[in-house]
Amino acid sequence: MEQTLVILKPSCVARGLMGEVISRIEKKGIIITAMKMMQLDEKILREHYAHLVDRPFFPGLAASMMATPVVCMVLKGIDVVEVFRKMTGATNGRKAEPGTIRGDLSMSGQANIIHASDSVENAKIEIARFFSPEEVMDYTPANLGFLYADDEL
Ligand code: IDP
Ligand code: MG
Secondary structure, three states: OEEEEEEEOHHHHOOOOHHHHHHHHHHHOOEEEEEEEEOOOHHHHHHHOHHHOOOOOHHHHHHHHOOOOEEEEEEEEOOHHHHHHHHHOOOOOOOOOOOOHHHHHOOOOOOOOEEEOOOHHHHHHHHHHHOOHHHOOOOOOOOHHHHOOHHHO
C-alpha cells in the first residue's frame, strides 16, 4: 500500500488540535504506521522546504516550524497520497474548502496546521528524511477487511 508523510505543525500542536487531526485520519480509515514528536531545526527545514528556501517568507516559515515540537506521522492506504492531500485542502486556510483540515481549522497561509506529501515520489523521500526504517511499523489493523473490499486489496 502507498504511504505518505504528515507533519502536525506548531499551529496544530500549540492550538490543541492534534487529536482533532488524528481523529479525522482514523475515522477515514487511513492506517497510521509511525508517529513521533520532534523538534525541527534549520537544517532539516532547509531540506524539507528546499523549493521555498529562496522565497522572502522562508525565515518566517522556518521560525514558525520551530516554534514548538511537531508530530511526524507515516500514513498508509490505497492512493493515500492523493486522498490525504484532498483532506488537507489548499495551502491557504482562508481559501481551503470547508470540510478539509485547513478549511475547517486554519485562517492562515503559513500557520496551516499540517504538512502532507504531494506525490508518491516525494512521500518516499520525506519519510526517509523524518524516520529511520525501523521506526515505521509493518502494521495492518485487524479490521482491514472492513476498510476495503477484497478485490481492492
Ligand atoms: P503545501 O503545504 O500546501 O504543499 P507549499 O507551497 O509546498 O504548500 O508550501 C509549504 C508551506 O510553506 C505551506 O504549507 C505554508 O506553511 C508555507 N507557505 C507557502 N506559501 C507561503 C506564503 O506565500 N507565505 C507564507 N508561507 C507560505
Ligand atoms: Mg508542499
